[in-house]
Amino acid sequence: MSPAPSPADQVLRPMLRTIESIVDEEALRERLDAGEHLRIKYGVDLTAPNLHLGHAVNLWLMRHLQENGHTVVFLLGDTTTQVGDPTGRSATRPVLGEEEIARNAEAFLAQISRVLRTEPELLEVRRNSEWYGEMAVPQLLSLFAMTTHAQLMARDMFRARIAEGREIALHELTYPVLQGYDSAALRSDLTIVGSDQLFNEMMGRHYQQRLGQRPQSIITTVITPGLDGGAKQSKSLRNYVALEDPPGEKLGKVMSLADPLVGTWASAYTDLPDARVAQLEADAAAGGLRARDAKLALAEAVVARYDGAEAARRAREEFLAVFSQRGTPEDIPDAVLDLATGPHPRTLTALELLDRIRPELSRSARRRLLLQGAVQVDGVPVRDPEATLEIRDGMLVRTGPRRWVRVREG
Amino acid sequence: MSPAPSPADQVLRPMLRTIESIVDEEALRERLDAGEHLRIKYGVDLTAPNLHLGHAVNLWLMRHLQENGHTVVFLLGDTTTQVGDPTGRSATRPVLGEEEIARNAEAFLAQISRVLRTEPELLEVRRNSEWYGEMAVPQLLSLFAMTTHAQLMARDMFRARIAEGREIALHELTYPVLQGYDSAALRSDLTIVGSDQLFNEMMGRHYQQRLGQRPQSIITTVITPGLDGGAKQSKSLRNYVALEDPPGEKLGKVMSLADPLVGTWASAYTDLPDARVAQLEADAAAGGLRARDAKLALAEAVVARYDGAEAARRAREEFLAVFSQRGTPEDIPDAVLDLATGPHPRTLTALELLDRIRPELSRSARRRLLLQGAVQVDGVPVRDPEATLEIRDGMLVRTGPRRWVRVREG
Numbered sequence: 001m002s003p004a005p006s007p008a009d010q011v012l013r014p015m016l017r018t019i020e021s022i023v024d025e026e027a028l029r030e031r032l033d034a035g036e037h038l039r040i041k042y043g044v045d046l047t048a049p050n051l052h053l054g055h056a057v058n059l060w061l062m063r064h065l066q067e068n069g070h071t072v073v074f075l076l077g078d079t080t081t082q083v084g085d086p087t088g089r090s091a092t093r094p095v096l097g098e099e100e101i102a103r104n105a106e107a108f109l110a111q112i113s114r115v116l117r118t119e120p121e122l123l124e125v126r127r128n129s130e131w132y133g134e135m136a137v138p139q140l141l142s143l144f145a146m147t148t149h150a151q152l153m154a155r156d157m158f159r160a161r162i163a164e165g166r167e168i169a170l171h172e173l174t175y176p177v178l179q180g181y182d183s184a185a186l187r188s189d190l191t192i193v194g195s196d197q198l199f200n201e202m203m204g205r206h207y208q209q210r211l212g213q214r215p216q217s218i219i220t221t222v223i224t225p226g227l228d229g230g231a232k233q234s235k236s237l238r239n240y241v242a243l244e245d246p247p248g249e250k251l252g253k254v255m256s257l258a259d260p261l262v263g264t265w266a267s268a269y270t271d272l273p274d275a276r277v278a279q280l281e282a283d284a285a286a287g288g289l290r291a292r293d294a295k296l297a298l299a300e301a302v303v304a305r306y307d308g309a310e311a312a313r314r315a316r317e318e319f320l321a322v323f324s325q326r327g328t329p330e331d332i333p334d335a336v337l338d339l340a341t342g343p344h345p346r347t348l349t350a351l352e353l354l355d356r357i358r359p360e361l362s363r364s365a366r367r368r369l370l371l372q373g374a375v376q377v378d379g380v381p382v383r384d385p386e387a388t389l390e391i392r393d394g395m396l397v398r399t400g401p402r403r404w405v406r407v408r409e410g
Numbered sequence: 411m412s413p414a415p416s417p418a419d420q421v422l423r424p425m426l427r428t429i430e431s432i433v434d435e436e437a438l439r440e441r442l443d444a445g446e447h448l449r450i451k452y453g454v455d456l457t458a459p460n461l462h463l464g465h466a467v468n469l470w471l472m473r474h475l476q477e478n479g480h481t482v483v484f485l486l487g488d489t490t491t492q493v494g495d496p497t498g499r500s501a502t503r504p505v506l507g508e509e510e511i512a513r514n515a516e517a518f519l520a521q522i523s524r525v526l527r528t529e530p531e532l533l534e535v536r537r538n539s540e541w542y543g544e545m546a547v548p549q550l551l552s553l554f555a556m557t558t559h560a561q562l563m564a565r566d567m568f569r570a571r572i573a574e575g576r577e578i579a580l581h582e583l584t585y586p587v588l589q590g591y592d593s594a595a596l597r598s599d600l601t602i603v604g605s606d607q608l609f610n611e612m613m614g615r616h617y618q619q620r621l622g623q624r625p626q627s628i629i630t631t632v633i634t635p636g637l638d639g640g641a642k643q644s645k646s647l648r649n650y651v652a653l654e655d656p657p658g659e660k661l662g663k664v665m666s667l668a669d670p671l672v673g674t675w676a677s678a679y680t681d682l683p684d685a686r687v688a689q690l691e692a693d694a695a696a697g698g699l700r701a702r703d704a705k706l707a708l709a710e711a712v713v714a715r716y717d718g719a720e721a722a723r724r725a726r727e728e729f730l731a732v733f734s735q736r737g738t739p740e741d742i743p744d745a746v747l748d749l750a751t752g753p754h755p756r757t758l759t760a761l762e763l764l765d766r767i768r769p770e771l772s773r774s775a776r777r778r779l780l781l782q783g784a785v786q787v788d789g790v791p792v793r794d795p796e797a798t799l800e801i802r803d804g805m806l807v808r809t810g811p812r813r814w815v816r817v818r819e820g
Contacts (some may be wrong), residue, residue: 082548119678132547138492140547144581149572152580170562171554177580405672 008032011068018057018268020195020220023202028190028217038066041188041204041216043075043128043179046104051111052240053269053302054233057221058192059115060271065190066122073124073186074112076105079132080178101127114243114306131185132178146210147177147203155199180204188216195220201403224268229258247307247315254299254382259284259291262298288387290349292380296320318380335405337391350375351385356380357397357405374400420443421478428678430605430630433612438600438627449477451598451614451626453485453538453589461521462650463679463712463808467631468602469525470539470681475600476532483534483596484522486515489542490588511537524653524716541595542588556620557587557613565609592612596712598626605630613715634678637667643803657717664705664709665729669694672708680711698760698797702790706730730788745815747801761787761795767807784810 005013008029012019022028027322031038040062051059062072078101095229108127109118116123132140152158152173161168180203188208191201198220200358205215225231226239233240241253257265272280283294296316296381302314335357348356354366354375361369369375370385376398395407415423418439422429432438441448448470461469472482488511519535520530526533542550562568562583571578590613593601599616601611608630615625635641636649643650651663667675673691676682682690693704706726714722745767758766764776764785771779779785781793786808787799804819 079548082551137542137545137547137549137550138489140550141492141581141584144584145579146582148579149568149578149583158559168559169555170557170559170584171551172552173559173583174551174580 006033007035011065012122015061015064015219017274018061018221020222023198023205023218023220024215025217027214030190030221031217035187037165038065038070038074038189039124039187040070041075041186042072043077043080043182043191044108046076046078046081046101046108048104049108050071050113051108051243052233053243053265054194054224054226054240056115056243056306057224057268058194061169061219063115063117063219066117071122071124072116072141073126073188074108074116076101076108076125077179077182077188078127078129080128080175080182091106091211097390102180111243126186128178128182128185129379131181142205143177143181144174146207151206152176157196157199176200176203177207180207183216184208184213185212189214190217190219192219192221194223215378222268224264225261227253227257239288241302243306247303247311248318250303251299251312251315251319254302255292255295257295257298259287259295262291262294266298266301269306272301286384286388287384289377289380289390290388292378322379333405334408335397336408338409346391347388349385350377350382350387350389353377353389353391354398354399357407358399364398369399416443417445421475425471425474425629427684428631430470430632433608433628433630434625435454435627437624438629441599441627442550446599448475448480448599449534449597450480451485451593451596451601452482452485453490453601454518455487455591456491456511456518458514459518459521461518461645461653463675464604464634464636464650465654466525466653466716467634467678468604471524471602471629471631473527476527481532481534483536483597483598484518484525485592486511486518486535486537487589487592488537490538490541490585490592520753521653532698536596538588538592538595550806553587553591553617554584557590561613561616564584567609567784586610586613587617592615593626594618594621594623598622599624600629602629604629604633604671613627632678634674635671637663639668639671651712653716657713658722658728660713661709661722661725661729664666664712665702665705667705667708669697669705672701676708680708680715682711696798697794698792699787699790699800700798702788726804729782732789743815744818745807746818748819756801757798758801759795760787760792760797763787763799763801763807764809767817768809779809784808 006029011032012029027197042058042062105125153162155176158168158173176199179200182188183201183204184207188204191204193201198218199218201218204313205218205258208215221229224233226233227241228239230239241250245253254265262284263277266277266280267274270277280294280298284291296319299319300312300316303315307315337356350370351363351367354361354369358366358369367385373381373383375382378396382389391407391409393407393409397405397407399405416439422439452472453466463625474480476535513691515535563572564582565586568578568583586609589610592598593611593614594617598614601614603611608628611626611628615628623633633641636643637651638649640649651660656664664675672694674685674686676690677684680687690704690708706729709729710722710726713725717725746767761773761777762780765773766770768776768779777795780793783793784789785792788806792799801817801819803817803819806814806818808814
């Protein structure tokens, strides 16, 4: 018999799927095993928020900890926002007005409350102007005195900037110090961040130690590629699913995901069981309509997580209806297919399907249609002539501009 | 006929002897020619002051400008003192109490008033806590935003530290920014500093420009070796003459100066005319008593500048009396010398003098006495057998322990 899982095991096990690393895991486990109540720092810059599935990975871990009785301390970085994560040679951002702070804070709370619990004992809302607003220059300098130039230069982003001959403004150099001291001011026990924030949060540990506190543990989470397979999900690339997207848009965006990412997304962005994730990954690898259906299942699970099962089901139906009908003429000719022959009566390759419904074309012309992306099956482009398609009665096949047939089994 | 000197020429000419370089001389000349009233920043760290002749070089230039109607703005760096000129890995200095600030400020004023005029229209006293005390963290960060890491790394002292593997604390990195912004806060037109402060004062120009002001000009002054010939005059080396030293101590210290420095010191530390400086330099090069007398003249001029001519004369007399009598027995035998022979009847080489007053010794023994430093003339060691001595009636010659003669002309 294996030993009973420790309290720490019980809390951490469901989190492991999206955890990349834990700094000072031992301390975290000790605290959990001792039944301590944790304060989990969740710091944000106070720009207009647009949280996406990538951000939500961290939020779901925090939600899980909330369910175990721990408190998320949501820190609005109203002072540090004016410094900003280093972004080239721009001057400081303009000082935020109270109104803008309130508006952005409200927007943040609306978005994070799609994941986090908001009872006051589980979600504490703070601003770092609480301490930086009252701090005098000599006090700030005494914080600076605890950190050396060499320590800051260890940050890969700073080194990269210097290597590229790009400038680092002095206020940017102080950003890790300010973010670090936040952890001490809040008495943070844990923070959950993307690995790009690891350096700044290590500064948090440094300041907590220098100021006589137990340093926070740090969980970094896996980074998942965007819809386009790129490493970074960003507004400018339009390659992410925002928490605020309406259910139909969420679903439609996930449907545009590249097949090889279905398993990764299912693992990071849904709470589907591991076995189901593996199944979706296998289906996606099979290609064709099996892949499409796997993606539909992923998309529905993503929507359900934020908007509920009912909204997800409706979004799925609407998606299928739209893609079955959008731009299609009222009177679509039927292509009656006899599927009784062949070893797999209900599947055909894409090229075999075209053989049957566009027999007037040469084989090379049919192949060209596919390669050009002119062929869609139920709204999904099919380019690979050898792609395996599962044939359903009523399936809508587009073979060129204004050329449609509805498949009927003969 | 040469053109009449411009107003700028008239002001600057007497200053040139101790000026090393002028940053933006053109702007300074324009301001002087336009008859503008200059604000001259003189910033100090608020540690207990111990101003010496080296510091006074800058003060005398400021005094000269005061005499021309300009105002010295004496800035007590009560905030920046807590940062301190970078000094290794020490933490910030303790915050100064009001009492200590007042005590140090009073000591500073006592010392600088030995040189500067103190009428309110010629000496304005400020503290940089006036602006840093009220400054909020975001404001400070917006100042930081105007300076880059690369700019700061251009400071040779920082580069040297990194090259040596020594640490630079972040607060030390901000020191040039704080000192620089002082120039903007004070609307400085000119500052007069040692070349080690050039970098920080260039930051002053940078901040003034960024904040829409005309940047200050910067005069750097020559650095003069200490009493021991070393580049740095410092407390720990005990190689300087402090403005607060009593007249006798000032004079005695200058008398310990190495002969080759007499001209340099006379040029930097007195207002003796150039021709007189050149004479003293030549006398010092001649060695022996001529050198000693040159040094006495230098020392008397130094004392007179700070303590008045009368105090200087007294100090000189006391010095001679002490060195003529200290440790000498009451009954000193006379050595009657016949000086009527030879081309220079009133001068002898050291060895010739010993030939006359210690005829019982061999020539090599007499030479050895000299080389061992056993021989003193009026309290000054004479080691060179060929040194030329001017013979005076009553001159006291020591030729070994408890062996003295008083020279009488025969």
